[in-house]
Amino acid sequence: MANISQYLQEGLSIDYTPSSAVYAGNILNLGAVSAFTPTDIAASALGKVAVRGVIRGPHTATPGSVGDNVWWDADGTPVGGTNDGAFTTNAAAGDWWVGTLVKACATTDATCDIALNKENPQLPPWPNRAHVTTAVDLAWVAADHNGKVIHVTATGKKVTLPTGVGGMEAIIVNDGADGTVAVLVALDGTETCEGNLAIGSGETATNTALTAKRGDYLHLVCETAASLWRCQAMRGIWAVA
Numbered sequence: 001m002a003n004i005s006q007y008l009q010e011g012l013s014i015d016y017t018p019s020s021a022v023y024a025g026n027i028l029n030l031g032a033v034s035a036f037t038p039t040d041i042a043a044s045a046l047g048k049v050a051v052r053g054v055i056r057g058p059h060t061a062t063p064g065s066v067g068d069n070v071w072w073d074a075d076g077t078p079v080g081g082t083n084d085g086a087f088t089t090n091a092a093a094g095d096w097w098v099g100t101l102v103k104a105c106a107t108t109d110a111t112c113d114i115a116l117n118k119e120n121p122q123l124p125p126w127p128n129r130a131h132v133t134t135a136v137d138l139a140w141v142a143a144d145h146n147g148k149v150i151h152v153t154a155t156g157k158k159v160t161l162p163t164g165v166g167g168m169e170a171i172i173v174n175d176g177a178d179g180t181v182a183v184l185v186a187l188d189g190t191e192t193c194e195g196n197l198a199i200g201s202g203e204t205a206t207n208t209a210l211t212a213k214r215g216d217y218l219h220l221v222c223e224t225a226a227s228l229w230r231c232q233a234m235r236g237i238w239a240v241a
Helices: none
Strands: 006-009 012-016 028-029 033-034 047-050 054-058 069-073 084-086 094-101 111-116 129-136 148-154 155-158 169-174 184-185 190-197 204-205 217-222 226-235
Touching: 033 094, 033 111, 054 084, 148 155, 169 184
Parallel strands: 129 148, 148 169, 155 184, 190 226
Antiparallel strands: 006 054, 012 047, 028 033, 033 047, 054 111, 069 084, 069 094, 094 111, 169 217, 184 204, 217 226
């Protein structure tokens, strides 16, 4: 991979020995963290890679605000470039999580500035989960969606959970622009939810478009009893009716 990124602000570095040569300006997936190569490192040679600091790299045409999560999309097309990989704010398109934006970027910006491995506590990246995008109503299926992060991009769309089984985990995220997308979450009609958000039998939780912010979410886990879900965490205003 060619030199594609710049190191803008230094941070913590760690030792790293690549199995094959890596060039300066590359982003690496080390499993637990993302890393940036400030200099070339030869195959099987000990070098140093950055796991903190701020980098600037090619950006797909995905907008973002300060604090938004950023992923590396290995086959992404950067603004004004070719299909050689780029950073994206679209989790479902990304191959792994890199960090968060330190300044806003527009769809026309060729580059974006990212704080490596920096989490925004208000916008969990869920880095080790699969991410799915939907613009239609979604009947949540355990075999397909359990433990995955569902990003809803179109307004008025509903995610309906099935009859719960202990251990099921549903994460639903509003991925629309601020103030534009309403997301609805419903149980199967007989079950209830407790915890950070109470949802009664037959009720629907709605993240209303007027007050919604990109990244608002519900994180629900089914208790051992199949009739009870628990809201582990949430962000945003969710009306229940």
